[in-house]
Amino acid sequence: MSAQLTKPVSAGVRRGLPSGSKRAAAESFEKVRKTSERICGPLATEDYVIQTMEDVSPPKWHLAHASWFFERFLLIPSCTGYREFHPQYNYLFNSYYEAVGQRHPRPERGLLSRPTVEEIYAYRQYVDQFMLELIDAAEDEKWLQLEPLLTIGLHHEQQHQELLLTDIKHILGANPMRPAYAPPRERATGAGVPAGWVPYPSGIAEIGFGGSGFRYDNEEPRHQVHLEAYELAGALVTNGDYLEFVEAGGYGQPQHWLSDGWATVQEQSWNAPLYWERMDGRWWVMTLSGLKQLAENEPVSHVSYFEADAYARWRDLRLPTEAEWETAAAGRAVEGNLFDSGELHPRPAAPSGDEPAQLFGDVWEWTQSPYTAYPGFRPAPGAVGEYNGKFMCNQFVLRGGSCATSANHIRATYRNFFPPQARWQFSGLRLAR
Amino acid sequence: MSAQLTKPVSAGVRRGLPSGSKRAAAESFEKVRKTSERICGPLATEDYVIQTMEDVSPPKWHLAHASWFFERFLLIPSCTGYREFHPQYNYLFNSYYEAVGQRHPRPERGLLSRPTVEEIYAYRQYVDQFMLELIDAAEDEKWLQLEPLLTIGLHHEQQHQELLLTDIKHILGANPMRPAYAPPRERATGAGVPAGWVPYPSGIAEIGFGGSGFRYDNEEPRHQVHLEAYELAGALVTNGDYLEFVEAGGYGQPQHWLSDGWATVQEQSWNAPLYWERMDGRWWVMTLSGLKQLAENEPVSHVSYFEADAYARWRDLRLPTEAEWETAAAGRAVEGNLFDSGELHPRPAAPSGDEPAQLFGDVWEWTQSPYTAYPGFRPAPGAVGEYNGKFMCNQFVLRGGSCATSANHIRATYRNFFPPQARWQFSGLRLAR
């Protein structure tokens, strides 16, 4: 469990001439940066400081780290006369870049009361000001060089926005008082739809990123794969579906579980998804709006790969591969319950014609595909690209984004990945056969 | 390593009629309560929240726990119509009283961002107001009953004031930025005095508390012990003295160490007292005023029993027993560099005639006496007295108070105790032979 959980955002790729003007870039920059701060708006100062498990980082660390990225990879190399805001911040806010020096140990991020939250906001402001000056002053040639790094930095910050939300949820959820992050939002309460099966034929498919625009390098190269005929469920597995597994005693029956999964269930005393709790004969679930009763028609969330896989076996079905998922998602519009909806919670499925519903948003969908290199993949050189393939071991691919993912950050070829025991993300599943 | 580190203050004893009037009691109450808040004055909100090791509690926890004590043992039983400030605070702020219900695990005190610092100050104010009303309204008979509990509660809070200071030091000392708690204070910089030997004769001595006034029950009963003739060093061991041991390679030589001590040295990679660090060829030491150069004439502090004992063996000398120490301290005025001086750091010894200097204040003095029951000791009944003898195992007695101990909290018969590996207190040593 470790550094890899903050993803190697560094390995983004942006070929060709910059399509956006500098003005548009500056606007994007300001918008993304403000979004991070807006996410932290409801927090008390105390919420910014603690680390409730090794995977979680204190919110103030996220705010500082995203700024450190711009300072380290843009301002220091490219901004003449720039002075680091503080000489120790490189040590404190580097996440896992071995090439840029020693760093503070990840499990000790919650042992730092200083710098204070106020100081970190000052750090952000300082970096923002220099970044905007840097963009403004860049000559054409320099801009060609800066723009891809800027784009990576913004996608990096968007990834940390999702982590901010899931880490805040964990910080508040670990508190016996179960405080709410934000008041519940008025939501359409659809009744859900029956999850019919959508068939796909056998044959050669192409997957991987093949167009223009931003993508991470793990999405390339585009390549051919051979698929057998398969079917995908028309909707995500719901709380109600999953509750049947729980109530049938699934967490006590080794036969459904991977061997490592069964060991984890026993060591961690798992008996339901993360954030579920049983009180007074009913099931409750911690949300970003505090405790609420389990809604059976909502997609199940906060399950690990082990749980997703065990559930599918128990149903005598399976998880899709990432190639199957991507083939289904290719060409579909990126629409759904994403961060932009503001709901911050998965919502029941709505009818979707002949196509699978909920492909984008709500919850990340575990696939049965281990996270590996596409054929012909080669890591990019240098510190920003240091870790392209570094996490290709003991992780599984998730697809489609969640209710905490920005719409302009996700796409059909996007490969997220987590270890099979991780479950503090908005992670759920769709069945295949 | 555990709950026992917050001492069983509960077991205080106060016999006979209350000598002070209710007014005096109310004044004491207000003074002690304000002192805790004054100690926290220089903290940033973030400093209140974290727990840098299991022994340390977040400052906001100390503030709440000391209030919980008054709520639980005085207001709830005795104040008609009192309503608990919050239904979950009994769970969150109980330290180790098994008789009053389940409690939040000690190692997870730093995982609570809520209640906020502001809410805890409101809790204190609420408790203070009801306590003052309770004192004011108590009839004579009730007051006879309340006054001993009030006295215990205030001594309890004074103990936590010392822990607040040592925990704050640890929280700031664990931060790579080494922030200061308070600016350094002008101090007399005595040159120290040579540590001559003060002889004491053989014979029967009496130790333990035998007068009137407040004492913890572990100081009783007063009883006879037989002492061989001995000598005590006239002053505490200094940084300079101890540095000779460090530089002679003492931390690499098993022959000086207890077997468990040597194991600890290797496991923890100890090579000097806590808070010492070597930079640029010189020794520095973290203090409540930040990093400063090691002053050789100051008493060594933040050593464990293992280190104190190893140092004494290396000098071919030994630590005193608690009976030897108490015999020397009996009848001496409680004067020295205590919390009341405001220095919050041990100071060099000043000449002291024929008597040992520095008996009170500066640093707690490790004795070679394991913490055990005095002959005839019997635990008091009930929850407040629940744990009288509960910690009499694997701990050693320290005597004399430190620069973080209030003058009206310490006395010649006072028995402090910590496990032999603990060293985040202001703990040092005096040699004997």
Next chain:
Amino acid sequence: MSAQLTKPVSAGVRRGLPSGSKRAAAESFEKVRKTSERICGPLATEDYVIQTMEDVSPPKWHLAHASWFFERFLLIPSCTGYREFHPQYNYLFNSYYEAVGQRHPRPERGLLSRPTVEEIYAYRQYVDQFMLELIDAAEDEKWLQLEPLLTIGLHHEQQHQELLLTDIKHILGANPMRPAYAPPRERATGAGVPAGWVPYPSGIAEIGFGGSGFRYDNEEPRHQVHLEAYELAGALVTNGDYLEFVEAGGYGQPQHWLSDGWATVQEQSWNAPLYWERMDGRWWVMTLSGLKQLAENEPVSHVSYFEADAYARWRDLRLPTEAEWETAAAGRAVEGNLFDSGELHPRPAAPSGDEPAQLFGDVWEWTQSPYTAYPGFRPAPGAVGEYNGKFMCNQFVLRGGSCATSANHIRATYRNFFPPQARWQFSGLRLAR
């Protein structure tokens, strides 16, 4: 690290009518059973008892467990009047079959001095006698039912023969006296051959088992994959090749390693393959014939996936996928330095025309393929097939067998698998590009 390391041998498949007569089956049975005992011939009684790490089992456990398999899955269900040899052996010698009851914890296999080695040999004899009677007495219909289970049981025992050898090596290698298992054997000392590249074209390939005869179910179904053009090294990586990586400081440079691999290197203080040690300025290596000097032209062995992968990255090359390896091996004769040669140590490559040398035997070859289900794979029902897919998580596929694998146990479609940190098997690598 756990039970999965004894492979799910249970999932073998044997369709159609039995081709061999009962006499041939009985002969195979006796031959395989005697081989296990012959492997243990050179052991002292003491060597049978201990467990030097969790992955290792005591040799006497292997001998008993392989017998337990026949008792549990053949004798008890099918042999009328059979009485278990001992009522507690089912508890003691079950490996990981959840469906057949509680079992002794794997990490405590070395805490059992009883049953004695002599008793276990008596157990084997008892089982052998009843097995031969069962085979002899089986009517045709019953034989049709028994024969596949018998075949699985023999393959199971062959797997444990390889584990016996690697576990014995670990037991003797962990002893500071470095005792030899057997005297060194006269060996041809080829000079090795240059590892040229063998090219393979792009296109659709078929992999997986598709013929008749025994196979494990994870080799099925046979299916199509799309391969890009690739090249395989003509020989295994040698000690000399790998030594360059060691001497270039590869174990101290994070950039070559997977993130989890780098963590393992640091936690375990790895600085060379298992069994390498540096003394008097030279490299030595523990073998089944005791310590000998490192031979540069022999294949490197006892490296983990992490090390194989890091080495390949350092050479700016990669490991093959299992599909690439199998495509190269398809149709090749199963010939090489296998258990049957008796050498029990990898040997230098000999020229091999235009084909890759050393595909079978010497060392298992790590591939870059995580161990997953082939498309359409479905676990078989029942206890013997309980765990078909149970280990498909956090493991990588190895191909080709080693000098400890029986020739009649290996084939081109055989999929071995171990976690990426495992290295006590004869595991090495071949480069691809």
Next chain:
Amino acid sequence: MSAQLTKPVSAGVRRGLPSGSKRAAAESFEKVRKTSERICGPLATEDYVIQTMEDVSPPKWHLAHASWFFERFLLIPSCTGYREFHPQYNYLFNSYYEAVGQRHPRPERGLLSRPTVEEIYAYRQYVDQFMLELIDAAEDEKWLQLEPLLTIGLHHEQQHQELLLTDIKHILGANPMRPAYAPPRERATGAGVPAGWVPYPSGIAEIGFGGSGFRYDNEEPRHQVHLEAYELAGALVTNGDYLEFVEAGGYGQPQHWLSDGWATVQEQSWNAPLYWERMDGRWWVMTLSGLKQLAENEPVSHVSYFEADAYARWRDLRLPTEAEWETAAAGRAVEGNLFDSGELHPRPAAPSGDEPAQLFGDVWEWTQSPYTAYPGFRPAPGAVGEYNGKFMCNQFVLRGGSCATSANHIRATYRNFFPPQARWQFSGLRLAR
């Protein structure tokens, strides 16, 4: 938990001229040496090899270590022309003597299959032969020098004889088959006697060794202590007495336990003494003769200090101090159920007049005294005396010997000591008030 559990036998003291002739010494030597081998007589080879927890050593290790002591401290320094039996045995069989070089880690003693048991018996024979020659050939002056070391070596071996028995019990007791070490022996089955109280007056007592003959240095110097009046129970606490505590739920009630004891109860899931097990509604206990039903009139054994202390608190009584115990035992004959009786199991108390029964033998009696230095104690110099005071931390004193202690090894001033959680020795308790 560690090296200290093999006691610092090295620190024995033998002043004045040797009283015994060399012939008597040689006879003692042979007798003690043969006793160790006789103890191991019933073992299977496999029983000699394993280590069921860190405190336990494999029997073959004890046999070799006791020989190593003679080799290292007598033969190598004093026997001209002596050649070490094996160059690596000093590394393998040193227990905790830092001054005589590196040593094999204690927790890995069970990972050594070699040297074999046969080789260790050859080692013993080799050492015995040279020892007898050394004794025989020693001139007077040399003999004066050798005799004390020889005496220490024999007492050392006697200590290991007791450990051999308790370690064998643990090795067999950890085996689910619960094998017997030896057949049960015909025993007098006394009905036990009521445990009346024996009073002792207040005053100055003298404790510690003060005569001639062998003693360990921790028994010196003899010194005065002041005792209040006290009473000792006339017999040991029995299984029946203790069963009341178990059945009253004592293992689930924190109020009886030391804080560290309660933590241990929970971590280790203790619910009765070691070796007790409940089957079919009855209590059974593992003995050196295998499982037998709990006999209520036998002394309780295999309890830790934590359990002894909790039991005494539950009875509203206490454990004696070591000074109280020694005062009662002074002048009494060393008689009781010791190793020499051959019973190897505690027996019910027999009437004993006005004196406490069972002071010697049956079970070691926990006292409430932490193991500390007597006033004026000073460690002896040199490697043999290296560790005199090394274990004076976190251990409690036990007195009186057990059914596994040789009669000529125990005396009224003998101080045994173990950490408060240890319970694999024959340790029980007597109450005081």
